[in-house]
Amino acid sequence: MSIHTLNTPAALIDVARMRHNIDRMQSQLDKLGVRFRPHVKTTKCKQVVEAQVAAGACGITVSTLKEAEQFFMNGVRDIVYAVGIVPTKLPQALALRQQGCDLKIVVDSLQVARAVADFGREHDERFEVWVEIDVDGHRSGIQADDDLLVEVGRALVEGGMTLGGVLAHAGSSYEYNTRAALVQIAEQERSRTVRAAERLRAAGLPCPVVSVGSTPTALSAEHLEGVTEVRAGVYVMFDLVMHNVGVCDLENIALSVLTTVIGHQEDKGWAIVDAGWMALSRDRGTQKQAHDFGYGQVCTEDGRVLGDYLVSGANQEHGIVARVSKPDVNITETLPIGTRLRILPNHACATGAQHPEYQAVNTDGSTEAWPRFYGW
Amino acid sequence: MSIHTLNTPAALIDVARMRHNIDRMQSQLDKLGVRFRPHVKTTKCKQVVEAQVAAGACGITVSTLKEAEQFFMNGVRDIVYAVGIVPTKLPQALALRQQGCDLKIVVDSLQVARAVADFGREHDERFEVWVEIDVDGHRSGIQADDDLLVEVGRALVEGGMTLGGVLAHAGSSYEYNTRAALVQIAEQERSRTVRAAERLRAAGLPCPVVSVGSTPTALSAEHLEGVTEVRAGVYVMFDLVMHNVGVCDLENIALSVLTTVIGHQEDKGWAIVDAGWMALSRDRGTQKQAHDFGYGQVCTEDGRVLGDYLVSGANQEHGIVARVSKPDVNITETLPIGTRLRILPNHACATGAQHPEYQAVNTDGSTEAWPRFYGW
Structure with a gap:
């Protein structure tokens, strides 16, 4: 088929532009010395994710367990499900882990942390859990300085689970449109998430992964000291919102x-x-x-x-x-x-x-x- | 499964409410003495359309040729594709008619009317074509008093096609929220569409079908003199927009x-x-x-x-x-x-x-x- 013979309407991906966007993000994060874990919710498409992995991505981020199932079937093992888990979804997460998927789940409350630990012990599964950090009041997560953070971390470790790290998403970065403001929100995302990791470690808890990201902050960060990985999704296609934010033409x-x-x-x-x-x-x-x-x-x-x-x-x-x-x-x-x-x-x-x-x-x-x- | 064990998120249909909505619309149109042709774009769901047909619907309305193909496969023959056809979609429409689907297509320009006639004659197919009427400046269609209306009708008939009728949709009815305003826009939809049909007939052209409709006007019309059928879609589920318009609780x-x-x-x-x-x-x-x-x-x-x-x-x-x-x-x-x-x-x-x-x-x-x- 050619573009001139396609039925309309149709969703087109300009492959050259996509590859350019993938390379741009991967080089930016290579330069900053962190791993990159693309968010596949943007495309839910095997071919796109293959191009992201080929360019150097380490694992993927998903917004639904169905994405985890589909991409695990396609050969991706290292997956973080970046939406707070609820107990009713634990059997689905368990099934993935039992099939060999290195699935990480996310919590931001003591109640769910305990439920995960209880369910994990009951099913002889040591879930790897990341704690969600709220860096900008945008949505979910625990503030870096909240005592709850250490309580949640401790509940997981004492409950026999693996405390894998902390995860944040500066969703409010979409609201800015100057380079200076984006640099600042990127630094806020970085510093607060690193602070959360340091507080866990200071309490004697492990926190190997420090995961941050959004397309605007990933492309604007000037350094990422203390961060181990970045997540971003929409950069692979970009769009008019991102154009207005100022991170693409x-x-x-x-x-x-x-x-x-x-x-x-x-x-x-x-x-x-x-x-x-x-x-x-x-x-x-x-x-x-x-x-x-x-x-x-x-x-x-x-x-x-x-x-x-x-x-x-x-x-x-x-x-x-x-x-x-x-x-x-x-x-x-x-x-x-x-x-x-x-x-x-x-x-x-x-x-x-x-x-x-x-x-x-x-x-x-x-x-x-x-x-x-x-x-x- | 039960509602208590479904994975979330999930789209629920309350079947009792749906049946009530179907019965309400069908009785309203039975009372007004017109046929009812539900718009299946709202649900694209076999079971819902079966319930609409069982309650008395005569044929269906579709917004894509894929809907026509799917519901024709499910046994519905009488279908109007209520989006203006373009020449590039004629082969798909032809294939449906050649398989026995009584597909009606819609035009609102001389250029497309002629293209349909040319394509039809070339493929030995007498397309049934309805002319779209603009009753409220909302979107597509020819105004009832525009000379173009008769020219389009004549181009179809002289080109060997079947001029099946006129079709209008008072999409602006969504902007009102009083009974009086809805009665008025319903009457405007009716009178202008009937006027278009009369002008075609006065020019010696056939116009058997006079098709109007939107959920608000269908539920508000006080009489439908001169109309032969009504189309409506969202009434089967209703929603908060329709609640604000005032046609459902x-x-x-x-x-x-x-x-x-x-x-x-x-x-x-x-x-x-x-x-x-x-x-x-x-x-x-x-x-x-x-x-x-x-x-x-x-x-x-x-x-x-x-x-x-x-x-x-x-x-x-x-x-x-x-x-x-x-x-x-x-x-x-x-x-x-x-x-x-x-x-x-x-x-x-x-x-x-x-x-x-x-x-x-x-x-x-x-x-x-x-x-x-x-x-x-």
Whole structure:
């Protein structure tokens, strides 16, 4: 198949851009002297993860146990499930470990730490557990200076489990857009997580792994002293949110949605395309950023950015393409029926999730289907 | 399986509520004396569509040719593909018709009407084509009084195709929330579509079908003189957007996402749940409505609405549950780790699309997996 013959809508991966993004992150972390553990939730795609591992990644991060199961089947052993475990999911985690998967699980409460230890002893399994650290008030985790941190660590060790390390994610880094602010939040993520590790060690507990990461902080950190590994996901594709944060150019965005113009409302300067929110996702992550890209930036079929033409509205299978600065009264001539366009997405994780497969596009325009999975 | 043993997150369908919603719409349209053609894009689920057909539906509406293919395989013959066709999709439409599917396609431009006629004659296929009418400036379609309407109709007939009728969708009905406004937009949808049909007939062209519909207008129309069929989709599940529009109660919403509390941020009054935007969708359809439900309304595991506890934030696999009126400082006691909750969604079409299957919940709490498909 070629990009010109694909059915639309379709999720395209520009393979050259993807490889560039993978190499950029891997070199950055090689330079900083830490291991890299990509978050595969962005693509849930075997071929993408193989490229990440080939470039030097050490293990992967997952957001669901299904991702762990799928990638373990594909030969990845070293996996951290970076969402706080609940007792009802322990049998699924146990099954993975019993099959030989080096699965690490995460806790941020005494109640769950004890439940893991009880369940582990009951099933003769020494779970490796990492403690989640809250470095920015963004979501889950224990603050580095909270007494609870040592209590949780101790409950795990005394309960016979392996205390593998600490893990943090500076999710608030998505809210900044200057180099100075990103350097600062990266340093905050690093220093607070390292502090948590030091507190555990000072209490006589082990803490071999110090794991931090988000795409903006990973690309902005100036040093990572005390950190052993970094996690990041969306960097592999990038998207308009990351462009607004300031960590990529539009030309780095490797994911786009191929679509066809199916009609017009000439008076309004609208072209109607066959990519609605089902193909683009409902993500409006740029809505509150400095540059609101609507439901996506319009590009030509070969990937050239088309000025300020955006997907300004989206229904399930209809997108509305309009010029933002001034309605294009010649829209029927600018984008005639049948014109094929690429739409750069707000959020690569959300847009990818709408598609059963990617179409990997090589530099000669040939394409290859790369399946992705979904569900739990 | 039972609702108490399902893995979370999971998309639940309350079967009793669904049947009530199906019966309500079917009786309304029986009373108004028109056929009902449900839009299956909401669920893409065999079992749901079987219940709609059993209740009296005549044919279905689809938003993708894949839906047409899947439901034709399941035995539905009478299908309208309600998104404007483009020439590149004609081979797929042709294949369906050649297999015996009574597929109707839709156009709203002279260019595509001619392309359909040319392609049809070339392949010896008399396509049945409906002309899309714009009744509210919402999206696609030709205005009822535009000369283009008759030109398109004539191009189809003279090109040897079957002019099957006119089709409209008052998508702007979602923007209203009073009975009076809904009655008015329903009447506008009806009168303009009927006017289009009359103009075609006055020009000596056939127009047997007059098809209108949206969930709000279908439930608000006081009469449907001149209309032959109605289409609606989301009524089968309902959602918080429809609740805000005023066409259902919270107790009618048949779709919810089952989730588990995995942690807390006690100081902030947050419970963290394992349903993030991947399970709930990124849809924030209530954001601009009178009542903003965040990412969803929290209910107990058995479906009782939990005051003003909402999913106030969502990451990919994490949701943040908080009380809107005042942070719940006892959140760890109100919703302890392991608590299972149901989340009512903003938009049933978007939330369903995130899940490979529904779990149909019977009144005794037993569950059954109902698969749904996705993609194009």
